[in-house]
Amino acid sequence: MSDELIDEVDPATGAVIGTERRSVLHAEGRWHQVFHCLIVRPSARSVVLQVRSLSKAAFPGKLDLSATGHLAAGELPTEGLRELHEELGIDVTVDDLVPVGTRLLADDQGEARNRELVHLFFCADDRPLDRYAPDGREVSALIEIGVDDLVAVIDDPDAVRQATRWSPEDGVEPFTMVRSALVADAGQYWTVVAVMAQRFLDGRRPLAV
Numbered sequence: 001m002s003d004e005l006i007d008e009v010d011p012a013t014g015a016v017i018g019t020e021r022r023s024v025l026h027a028e029g030r031w032h033q034v035f036h037c038l039i040v041r042p043s044a045r046s047v048v049l050q051v052r053s054l055s056k057a058a059f060p061g062k063l064d065l066s067a068t069g070h071l072a073a074g075e076l077p078t079e080g081l082r083e084l085h086e087e088l089g090i091d092v093t094v095d096d097l098v099p100v101g102t103r104l105l106a107d108d109q110g111e112a113r114n115r116e117l118v119h120l121f122f123c124a125d126d127r128p129l130d131r132y133a134p135d136g137r138e139v140s141a142l143i144e145i146g147v148d149d150l151v152a153v154i155d156d157p158d159a160v161r162q163a164t165r166w167s168p169e170d171g172v173e174p175f176t177m178v179r180s181a182l183v184a185d186a187g188q189y190w191t192v193v194a195v196m197a198q199r200f201l202d203g204r205r206p207l208a209v
Contacts, residue, residue: 005073006032009117011104019073022111029113031104032070035080036120037097038197039066040147043126045201047150047194050087050134051141051165052183058111059183063143065193066123077119084123088142089133098122100196101209105186120193120209122200129166141167145177147201151194153179 008018011031025032039048050067054060069083078094085091100120107114129142145153145163153159157179165175182190192209200207 004070006070007073009033011115011117014102014117022070025115026111026113029115031115031117033075033077034068034070034116034118035077035083036065036118037067037081037084037123038120038193039123039125040197040201041126041144042124042201044144044146045148046144046146047197048125048129049143049145050139051143051167053136053138053140055137058109058114061140062183063181064183071119078121080119081121087135087138089135090125090127090131092123092125096123096125098124098200098207100193100200100207103187103189103192103209105189107184107186109184118189118209122197122207124200129164129172132166134168136168141165141170143175143177145175147194147197149177151191151198153177154182154190154194 003021003023005019006022007016008020008030010017048066049063052059052062052064067083067087071080081092103118105116105118143163143165149161153161161177163175163177166172196207
């Protein structure tokens, strides 16, 4: 796990109030900024999730948003788009990002005491799964699931839906989607993100988390 310098922020205002090592901020439960991006496929009315590598410190093997990561010290929220290249092997521009909003998330799983100011973006991209080049150290596979099926699974812990899994090693194969496959929820974040993805694909606005 990298221990880069990241900015500490005031959770009430989002203002940067200092800079510290990632490990220190997590150990002490101090607020910092992260970038989250969900890729949506308008033509298929679906979304792309990543399967976190088993070597990850937090939530290994669980399904997460398309790309996530900490913002380095001094980075703007949109500069987090580098995560799409680093984790998924694709290049997008700032113009490809659709800002959805910010949300405070807190949990004590994964990297000790996690206190995050999340900057969420959507990215509309219709490329098929085999056009990605995920970094195996970060992402072991990709999952494509219809957005309505994702909402159903999140809403009902007993729901089961069918999705598609792809990895460079195994190619395309069926995947059975259940709520427990996702990273642990915090403050109903999964629900809000999935419903906003529905609104986005329906052409409805505003978007907010």
